Amino acid sequence: MPFTRDAISLSYLRNVGPRFENVKPDVGYHAIARENGRNVEVSPRIRVVDDEVCSFTITNKHHGEIPFMVQITDKALGEAKLVAKKELNCEKRKAFKFDIAAVGCDGLSSENVTVHLTVEDINEFAPEFVQETYSADVDEDRLYDKIVQVEADDNDCSAKFSDICKYEILTNDQPFTIDQEGECFP
Numbered sequence: 001m002p003f004t005r006d007a008i009s010l011s012y013l014r015n016v017g018p019r020f021e022n023v024k025p026d027v028g029y030h031a032i033a034r035e036n037g038r039n040v041e042v043s044p045r046i047r048v049v050d051d052e053v054c055s056f057t058i059t060n061k062h063h064g065e066i067p068f069m070v071q072i073t074d075k076a077l078g079e080a081k082l083v084a085k086k087e088l089n090c091e092k093r094k095a096f097k098f099d100i101a102a103v104g105c106d107g108l109s110s111e112n113v114t115v116h117l118t119v120e121d122i123n124e125f126a127p128e129f130v131q132e133t134y135s136a137d138v139d140e141d142r143l144y145d146k147i148v149q150v151e152a153d154d155n156d157c158s159a160k161f162s163d164i165c166k167y168e169i170l171t172n173d174q175p176f177t178i179d180q181e182g183e184c185f186p
């Protein structure tokens with residue numbers, strides 16, 4: 001069947017360009033980078049098939065700098081990794097969204113695939129009281145529901161490392177208690 005043979009040889013001759021393997025275009029890549037570091041874990045792994053890859057492009061549809069690049073780790077296998085160009089700071093920016101494309105050595109480009117990247121928090125900050133001092137006057141011989149409300153906050157970027165769990169009174173032998181919301185009462 002000459003028609004079939006022609007169709008096969010045509011597809012071999014016509015280079016289709018590079019393509020990202022195992023990634024759904026509507027889902028894209030999911031990436032996690034730890035703050036204060038440069039390593040990025042990408043899922044699924046970045047692999048380019050159908051063409052020899054020579055470089056990658058990163059495009060950003062939104063405002064702001066994208067401090068990442070894609071590095072080829074194994075050219076023969078088409079494998080690459082995403083790395084941060086500088087240390088990330090979750091307190092400054094928690095998430096990035098950008099597109100990557102593979103550029104074949106013949107100059108053809110793949111389709112763009114979106115990377116959704118989250119910066120993972122590290123617990124660097126201790127809680128701090130919002131005010132340096134809190135004061136209240138109380139009358140003697142009277143019970144109070146609440147004497148003073150204290151409040152602390154924490155500069156870490158995630159709830160896990162910035163939520164205030166509880167408050168404690170450090171001084172022994174005094175008639176006050178403090179609850180988990182920071183309300184102080186006798």
Ligand SMILES: [Ca+2]
Nearest residue numbers: 125154156161
């Ligand atoms: Ca913290």
Ligand SMILES: [Ca+2]
Nearest residue numbers: 122124156157
């Ligand atoms: Ca942090």
